[in-house]
Structures are given as C-alpha cells and as structure tokens.
Amino acid sequence: MDKFNPMKMRSDAIVGGKYRLSRKIGSGSFGDIYLGISIQSGEEVAIKMESTSARHPQLQYEAKLYRVLHGDNFLMGIGRHCNKLFLIDFGLAKKYRDPQTRLHILYREDKNLTGTARYASINAHLGIEQSRRDDMESLGYVMMYFNRGVLPWQGMKANNKTQKYEKISEKKMSTPIEVLCKGFPAEFSMYLNYCRSLRFDEQPDYMYLRQLFRILFRTLNHQYDYIYDWTMLKQKTHQSQPNPALLLGQADTRNDREREREKEKEKASGKTMLSE
Known part of the structure; x- marks a missing residue:
C-alpha cells in the first residue's frame, strides 16, 4: 500500500x-x-x-459496505484468539451513509461490478449500487460455498471476463435458492430469501438472522466448546506423528542390545579357543 x-x-x-x-x-x-x-x-x-x-x-468507520466478501477474507485467530473469526481486507469498503448528514447513499444503476463475481449479489451483477443487503447476500453465498465445496456457477467457460460475468449472473439468477441449499438445513434458504427481499436502503434485521442460526445450532445439539473440524484434524495428525524423543530412546535400546550380543559372542569365542 x-x-x-x-x-x-x-x-x-x-x-x-x-x-x-x-x-x-x-x-x-x-x-x-x-x-x-x-x-x-x-x-x-x-x-x-x-x-x-x-x-x-x-x-475503519461505521456505516460501511464491505463489497468484496469471499472465503479467503475470513481467518480464524491463533493462540487465545483461536475461537474468533476475523474479517480482513477493507480496501474496497465504502460508506453507505454520508458522514455529515447520516443519509443513506442514493440508488444508482449502471455501476461496474465490484467484488468477486462468484459471491456477488444479483443486484451487483445487474449494475445496481450496492447496499447492506448485498453484503448479506454475498455472505449467504460464502456460507453455501463452505457447505457445498462448490457453487453451481463456478467453472464457467467464456472468451473474456465480461462474458464470464454474464454467464455467472445468468446461472445465479436461474438457480432457485431451494436448489442451491438442497440437502442443508432450511435456515440457509430462509437466510438468502430474506436477503434478496430487502429494499435498497433497508436495514437488515441482524438479530433475526443471528437467531436463525443460533436456534439451528441448538437444534443440532452442538456445543460452544470452540472445537472445530480443523482443530480435531490437527490433533489427530499430531498424535499420529512419531515422538522424536521416543524414537531416539528406542534406537539407543536397540544399540545397547547389539553391543550386548557382540560381547556374548566374544566371550563364547574366547571359551572355545581355550577349550581347544
């Protein structure tokens, strides 16, 4: 920078x-x-x-739009912050309220797409000025990417970036939310349907959206133990790796046994020579 x-x-x-x-x-x-x-x-x-x-x-100021939500910008903390999720890279963030008047930014069209096409909201694809609803919709796509591992509009082939963005937009608009979220709890489709229903300057009901997933969390009998898939995998990997100190001790033991055998052979050889 x-x-x-x-x-x-x-x-x-x-x-x-x-x-x-x-x-x-x-x-x-x-x-x-x-x-x-x-x-x-x-x-x-x-x-x-x-x-x-x-x-x-x-x-960082209050009243900002992130506009470039994607999975790579979510990082887990380390050490005592290992249970915290961090959002990074605010380089393209934008205020949605005027800092003096506190009025919401104006509705505009014919805007260029800002952000990652894979997670962009439908309105962003259509060239409509982004607002809070667009960040929330993008977050929904990020969550479904984490759930599914791939989104239906990934891997589109095109001759240039403009055509690729158009194909992504068409596929995104033609994929029903229920199809996108099929096989996963209904809360994910409820979340995305709600985000797409918001008006341009409407404040999302963040409490309602948080409660959706809090209730789902309890329904699935999860616990706030801050133990994640990747921490368990790390523990298993660590446990499966041999202990260097233990290996060294085992090697020393084998060497001692070899020396004892050599001594026994020497003694046996000496006795044979004396008897002859």
Missing part, C-alpha cells in the same frame, strides 16, 4: 520504483485502487493508494 497526494496523481506515475500506474479501477472509504504494471516483467497488479493527509489511514 502506497501513500499519495491525490492532487499530484498522474496515470503514468511510478510507484515504489517498480510499478507504473495505469488507471483507477476502484475506490473505497480508505483509498483508491489503481491498476499497476511492473516495469520489469509487465505483470499487472492492484495498488492501493491512500492520501498522506489522512490522520488515521487504516481507521
């Missing part, structure tokens, strides 16, 4: 002595995203630019 003065920004500026800025491809509350091209290799990268005048460049 580089800092910059927006008044002096040029499209051909060199950043970090390695990348040439090409064009602006996105923006959020905390900076702009530019397409950068490596001077040496020609590789394309995304570069986040922040104004040097910002008092707290990384400070």
Whole structure:
C-alpha cells in the first residue's frame, strides 16, 4: 500500500520504483485502487493508494459496505484468539451513509461490478449500487460455498471476463435458492430469501438472522466448546506423528542390545579357543 497526494496523481506515475500506474479501477472509504504494471516483467497488479493527509489511514468507520466478501477474507485467530473469526481486507469498503448528514447513499444503476463475481449479489451483477443487503447476500453465498465445496456457477467457460460475468449472473439468477441449499438445513434458504427481499436502503434485521442460526445450532445439539473440524484434524495428525524423543530412546535400546550380543559372542569365542 502506497501513500499519495491525490492532487499530484498522474496515470503514468511510478510507484515504489517498480510499478507504473495505469488507471483507477476502484475506490473505497480508505483509498483508491489503481491498476499497476511492473516495469520489469509487465505483470499487472492492484495498488492501493491512500492520501498522506489522512490522520488515521487504516481507521475503519461505521456505516460501511464491505463489497468484496469471499472465503479467503475470513481467518480464524491463533493462540487465545483461536475461537474468533476475523474479517480482513477493507480496501474496497465504502460508506453507505454520508458522514455529515447520516443519509443513506442514493440508488444508482449502471455501476461496474465490484467484488468477486462468484459471491456477488444479483443486484451487483445487474449494475445496481450496492447496499447492506448485498453484503448479506454475498455472505449467504460464502456460507453455501463452505457447505457445498462448490457453487453451481463456478467453472464457467467464456472468451473474456465480461462474458464470464454474464454467464455467472445468468446461472445465479436461474438457480432457485431451494436448489442451491438442497440437502442443508432450511435456515440457509430462509437466510438468502430474506436477503434478496430487502429494499435498497433497508436495514437488515441482524438479530433475526443471528437467531436463525443460533436456534439451528441448538437444534443440532452442538456445543460452544470452540472445537472445530480443523482443530480435531490437527490433533489427530499430531498424535499420529512419531515422538522424536521416543524414537531416539528406542534406537539407543536397540544399540545397547547389539553391543550386548557382540560381547556374548566374544566371550563364547574366547571359551572355545581355550577349550581347544
């Protein structure tokens, strides 16, 4: 992440002595995203630019849209935070309320898709300005990806990115929620149906959505023991691995036995020679 003065920004500026800025491809509350091209290799990268005048460049504000929800941005903590889920990468986050007036952003159309097409809301595919409902819908797709391992609109073949996004959009709109969530608890389809029913500026009923899954959690007789599949797998892997200290001890024991056998052979050989 580089800092910059927006008044002096040029499209051909060199950043970090390695990348040439090409064009602006996105923006959020905390900076702009530019397409950068490596001077040496020609590789394309995304570069986040922040104004040097910002008092707290990384400070996150209330009233923000995430807009780029996908599975890779959910991380589990480590150590004493191993039971906490962390959401990272707010580079394309955007306020949905004006910080002065507190009014909701205006409804707009003909917007470019921001975020990952796999998890984007249907309205985002249609070019409609994103709001809170879109983040919630995207979260639903992330959960179903975790459940299923793959979503129906993955693996679409196309000649270019635009055509691929169109195919993903068509498949997403033509796949009934009940089909997407088939084989899983009804709460997942209830969640997605609710999110898709929200109006542009409507506040989601977060308490209702949390309760959906809290009740499901209890219905399935799960416990808040903070033991997850991956922690159990890690324990099994650790238990199945041989203990180096134990192996070393066993090797020492074998060596001692070999030495004892050699001594016995030497003694036996000496007695035979004396008897002759």
